[in-house]
Amino acid sequence: MGFTWFDTAIVILYLAGTLAIGLAAKRFLSDISDYLVAGRGLGLFLGIATLAATETGTVTFMYYAQLGFQTGFSAFVTGLISGLVMLMVGYTGFIIHRFRKLELMTVPEYFERKYSRGLRVLTGCLVALGGILNMGMFLRVEGEFLVILTGIPFHYLKIAMTGILLIELLYTVVGGMLSIVITDFVQYVALSVGTIIVTLYCVAKVGWGSMVHAVSAHMGAPGFNPLTNPTYGAGYIIWQVILWTAVDTCWQTTAMRTMSMKTPELSKKVFGWTGLIFLGRGMLPMLWGIAALAALGPGFDSMQAMPTLLAHLLGPGVKGLVVAGMLAATMSVNSSYLLGWSSIISQDIVGPLRAARQRRPLSSRAQIRINRIANVFVSAFILWWSLWYTLSGPLYLYLNLTATIFLSGTFAAVIGGLYWKRANLAGGYAAMICGAGATVGYFVLNLPATYSGFAAFGLAAAAMIVGSWLGERRKPRGEAAYG
Amino acid sequence: MASAGFWLWFWTIALIGAGAVFAGITAVVAVRGGAELWRMFRRH
Numbered sequence: 001m002g003f004t005w006f007d008t009a010i011v012i013l014y015l016a017g018t019l020a021i022g023l024a025a026k027r028f029l030s031d032i033s034d035y036l037v038a039g040r041g042l043g044l045f046l047g048i049a050t051l052a053a054t055e056t057g058t059v060t061f062m063y064y065a066q067l068g069f070q071t072g073f074s075a076f077v078t079g080l081i082s083g084l085v086m087l088m089v090g091y092t093g094f095i096i097h098r099f100r101k102l103e104l105m106t107v108p109e110y111f112e113r114k115y116s117r118g119l120r121v122l123t124g125c126l127v128a129l130g131g132i133l134n135m136g137m138f139l140r141v142e143g144e145f146l147v148i149l150t151g152i153p154f155h156y157l158k159i160a161m162t163g164i165l166l167i168e169l170l171y172t173v174v175g176g177m178l179s180i181v182i183t184d185f186v187q188y189v190a191l192s193v194g195t196i197i198v199t200l201y202c203v204a205k206v207g208w209g210s211m212v213h214a215v216s217a218h219m220g221a222p223g224f225n226p227l228t229n230p231t232y233g234a235g236y237i238i239w240q241v242i243l244w245t246a247v248d249t250c251w252q253t254t255a256m257r258t259m260s261m262k263t264p265e266l267s268k269k270v271f272g273w274t275g276l277i278f279l280g281r282g283m284l285p286m287l288w289g290i291a292a293l294a295a296l297g298p299g300f301d302s303m304q305a306m307p308t309l310l311a312h313l314l315g316p317g318v319k320g321l322v323v324a325g326m327l328a329a330t331m332s333v334n335s336s337y338l339l340g341w342s343s344i345i346s347q348d349i350v351g352p353l354r355a356a357r358q359r360r361p362l363s364s365r366a367q368i369r370i371n372r373i374a375n376v377f378v379s380a381f382i383l384w385w386s387l388w389y390t391l392s393g394p395l396y397l398y399l400n401l402t403a404t405i406f407l408s409g410t411f412a413a414v415i416g417g418l419y420w421k422r423a424n425l426a427g428g429y430a431a432m433i434c435g436a437g438a439t440v441g442y443f444v445l446n447l448p449a450t451y452s453g454f455a456a457f458g459l460a461a462a463a464m465i466v467g468s469w470l471g472e473r474r475k476p477r478g479e480a481a482y483g
Numbered sequence: 484m485a486s487a488g489f490w491l492w493f494w495t496i497a498l499i500g501a502g503a504v505f506a507g508i509t510a511v512v513a514v515r516g517g518a519e520l521w522r523m524f525r526r527h
Contacts (some may be wrong), residue, residue, distance in 0.1 A: 280505025
């Protein structure tokens, strides 16, 4: 069934409404703190909505559905870990509580306070590199989803991608975090309703029995047991627990939400509640992928299977609602990510480098201007990367490893800085360099993602300890030698 | 396949729990978050 005029009207109304809300937020914007962390004024429920919406995009549904299609019910282990880890971070306040107390705007900013300006700039560069490469695959995947679901001819994919980018760029550049918080709320509700509708459709139309039968027939026991599934196993589970702890605490867009809360205690509560949402955020789209396996068979393209199923499954009106919900998800994630990575460039690379050259600090207005320019450049790059880069292997693992470029070292240096008295600058540099270096194993040497990811976190932690120990021995000559 | 049976039950319960919690929190956040947003803008 095609995409009717009624579906199109729903989508246009939704887009126009969101755009108007985002642009209206501009008049509430007074300084850089409003722009980047919404004036640190978020309460519990807005905090939950904005954190969940930021980390749930069409790309999330696509990579989780792909995992479900490729590995069956075993994929659920990934969704379970992402939710439980966030729940634990919220319960314990590990890292996030101390971060919020420090009143930071970005994670690398902490490195200047604890270690040195040089380490802040190095971290800023690695965060920007990993973050932008990570976001680089979003547009293509989102474009594919929309083109397949709406029935637009595939040669319009590039136009669809550019359109998505322009809309989110417009209100991110103009409104900053305040507009994102407002639109995130609307988008959270829309994407959650869309998620529930699609799940009910999959279970009702494809059938639970068919899904179980399809996984059993095509994959056997490894389709259910993650410990015997070749994609997962015990090593993968441990790596994912470490990775998700790092994502929840040190990932720039998540950290920006921590820093936007009214109080440190509230940050913990928001993480706890959002952890519960993350269980469904992972497992429900995986179920769509399994439904696609049951309906289309294993020979289908793993990335295109889920949207193809939805294009056949959803009726008029419902399709429009789901596309609006997915566009909501897309824009909330991409706008936050654009702001997150651009803020790293303006706050942690340009700002500190100016300070190092004895230039006077930039005014709030100038910082916002640089952030907006960075937004435009980051957008242009990700559009180009989306068109140029060919993905080999599951999208989820590509995203994990691009994140690991900076997360492994950042995680070690943040834990060292916050919880270990002997952590010092040499350890910080060693952790960042070794952590990023280990991801070469995946990108250049084509080593399995689990090995590279595990190695990156392990090496970064070891480098933090050894580097700090060596740095301590050299201390009499002055720590400035490392800065 | 005995272990597959255990895992199928495990994932079925996990999925039902996750779906129910997801829907419940969505409803609460929609209502209470809307009120919070309204208060935030009245302050501005």
